[in-house]
Structure formats: C-alpha cells, structure tokens
C-alpha cells in the first residue's frame with residue numbers, strides 16, 4: 168500500500184476510486200486516505216494535469232469588477248482604516264451600514280496595514296487583490312504559474328506567471344485561497360512560505376479539509392475532493408504535522424465551509440456534474456433543491472463550522488520571531 172506523503176504511514180491506508188465530476192469527464196483517479204493522519208491524497212499525479220484546467224475553470228472565479236464611484240472608493244478606504252486600525256468614525260459608520268468584507272477577519276489583528284507587502288499565491292488573474300487595492304492597500308503582489316502572462320494593473324497590483332520556489336523577497340502577509348490543495352508537495356510549499364514570510368508574520372492557507380463530516384458522509388462523491396485537481400486534501404492533524412515540522416506555529420484554524428459541501432456532493436451522488444444544466448451552480452431556479460433545502464444546507468454548514476467539522480478551513484500559520 169502506498170505510504171502517506173505527510174506522515175509516511177503505510178499501514179491500513181484505504182483506497183478510493185474517484186471520478187472527475189466538475190466538468191463531468193468521469194475519468195477515474197485513485198486516492199488513498201492515510202489511516203494515521205487522515206490526509207487524503209491522489210495516488211499518482213496525472214502527467215496531463217493541465218487538461219483538467221480548461222479556460223472555463225478560471226472563469227468560475229472572476230468576479231465581474233464593479234465600477235465604484237469616487238465616493239464609494241473613499242468610503243471603502245475609510246472602512247479599511249477603521250477595520251485595521253480601529254480609528255476612523257466615517258469608516259465605522261460605513262461598516263455599520265454596509266458590513267465588513269470577510270477578508271478583514273483574515274487581515275485584522277495579524278500585523279497587516281495598508282502598506283504591508285501582501286502576496287497572493289495561486290491568485291489567478293487577481294480579482295481579490297484588485298478588491299484590496301480599492302480598499303486602499305498599496306503593496307499587492309500575486310503569482311500564478313498557470314496564467315497566460317504577467318499582468319500589471321493600473322491599480323498597482325502586479326501578477327506574475329511564476330512559481331513560489333522562484334521568489335526571493337520577503338512579505339508581511341502571504342495567503343493561499345484554495346491553492347495549496349492543488350500543489351503536489353505540501354512540505355516543499357510550506358518550506359518556501361516559511362522562507363518568504365517575515366519573522367512574526369502570518370501565512371493564511373484556506374483549504375478543503377478531510378477531517379469533516381462531508382468527507383465521512385460522501386466519500387467518493389464528496390464535492391471538495393475534486394479529482395484530479397485536488398492532489399492532497401489535509402486534515403487538521405496532517406496540517407499540524409507539516410506546520411510543526413517546518414517551524415510554523417498554527418495560531419488559529421477558522422472553519423468557513425458552505426452549503427456547497429452538501430448540494431455539490433448530493434449532485435455528484437446523483438451523477439450530476441457541477442457544470443450540468445441541472446446543477447444548482449448553473450441554474451438555481453431549475454435545481455433539484457428547493458430554496459428551503461439550500462437554506463438548510465447553509466444552516467448545517469454554519470453548525471459544522473462552529474464545531475470544527477465543516478469541510479473548508481482557514482489555517483493561520485505564524486513564523487516565530
């Protein structure tokens with residue numbers, strides 16, 4: 168039996184044959200679940216992995232950029248100042264009226280200011296960095312080895328077609344939003360992150376997790392296994408093993424799973440791919456789920472998150488001083 172790439176255990180590991188269902192090619196891939204650390208990993212990285220990232224894959228994540236008025240931009244910047252520095256009455260009011268984007272939960276209280284150097288690893292075309300630029304962040308970089316070419320936005324955001332291993336400068340904050348699970352060698356990636364983050368500063372890794380009810384319930388049909396794109400799906404335990412080994416301190420694990428873990432997996436169980444016309448993702452009005460059912464899925468996700476049993480989490484790793 169194949170040994171676990173994280174803890175090297177080869178005793179009692181379980182095998183699964185899993186189908187590609189995002190695009191519905193239904194190609195099969197072998198995964199193993201480590202009996203010791205629980206980490207779920209592809210047994211062999213396909214040589215032709217690139218063909219599972221068609222152009223449609225990237226179009227999923229591009230949020231249509233909004234045109235913000237000067238006033239809106241001004242208010243967003245006041246909001247950022249309030250969220251990060253807790254001083255600014257206009258920002259406080261703007262937050263009261265419009266709420267605070269999720270990212271301030273990631274950046275606040277973690278040594279991040281508007282001029283901090285922030286790196287987004289696996290950023291695609293950089294939609295999130297562009298949103299941060301609008302809020303007044305001034306030092307934003309992204310890398311993604313799979314984009315067509317480098318991008319330099321008028322906002323100052325710079326995106327490079329580059330590998331993590333090739334970076335040499337250091338950063339105040341590094342984040343990976345659902346990118347880590349697409350990289351074959353978690354250990355090497357963490358070592359590079361440790362090298363690139365300044366001492367005392369944080370790395371945020373957002374990933375699907377197999378120490379979740381959804382994996383235990385759905386197994387081969389679990390939507391967040393996403394073969395063959397997700398090469399390694401960690402558990403809290405396997406993340407801790409690697410973080411400790413590299414020298415990071417895991418300061419927080421915050422669960423942020425959504426109802427997607429249920430409706431996506433229920434669809435796969437019924438042989439409905441994510442991009443199928445019957446899929447909730449494609450057309451919520453003709454989905455097999457009622458509005459009430461979707462709301463119930465979201466409520467269940469919130470419950471699981473509170474108990475650290477949701478299927479997606481944010482790991483905050485600090486490089487000690």
Ligand SMILES: [Zn+2]
Nearest residue numbers: 171174201204
């Ligand atoms: Zn293991």
